[in-house]
Amino acid sequence: QSVLTQPPSASGTPGQRVTISCSGSSSNIGRNTVNWYQQLPGTAPKLLIHSNNQGPSGVPGRFSGSRSGTSASLAISGVQSEDEADYYCGTWDDSLNAYVFGTGTKVTVL
């Protein structure tokens, strides 16, 4: 089972703000930066946010990330229908010596 815990689902109407949490521990989020991956239905994951809050080129500005202590969050400001996807947090765990992913959150746009 994953060491990073996410809510199974999140939802919002178009234009609303949707946030997803990722809870970890001192050996992972507490020590290393957090990354977020978006997986659209039937496709491979794609890097969405790296280093807690950096968006790669081409990622819409409505996606933002933050980290505080042993938790991190992904926010979608003004969610759109094309944002319906599964979202995963990920980071290195110094105790496990492993890269760990979160349990995943399915975002639904109502």
Added chain:
Amino acid sequence: QITLKESGPTLVKPTQTLTLTCTFSGFSLSTSAVGVGWIRQPPGKALEWLALIRWDDAKRYSPSLKSRLTITKDTSKNQVVLTMTNMDPVDTATYYCAHSGHLQTSNWYFDLWGRGTLVTVSS
């Protein structure tokens, strides 16, 4: 432009060994701070990291699967190979390879992924 593509069998029998190849272009695995990893995803389930090989040939494995995994690279062919022994139906999953260009520290990530290959384990 960086691309990665996974290849290998779509069906393996229980107890057999799985061999997957990741063929990539657009980067060299001899460049400092570069690495290639493998991640899998059982149908309808979450992502699970399996292994990583770095430019300096250092290897990292998932602790829970370490005894069954081997990752190697062929820099001249631009390929990374993952073998997993003693396959079981619970290993049925889509297997992805992915690139990382930021392995100088522990604050790294997978910035580009292949499309994945579905491997089914069944007799």
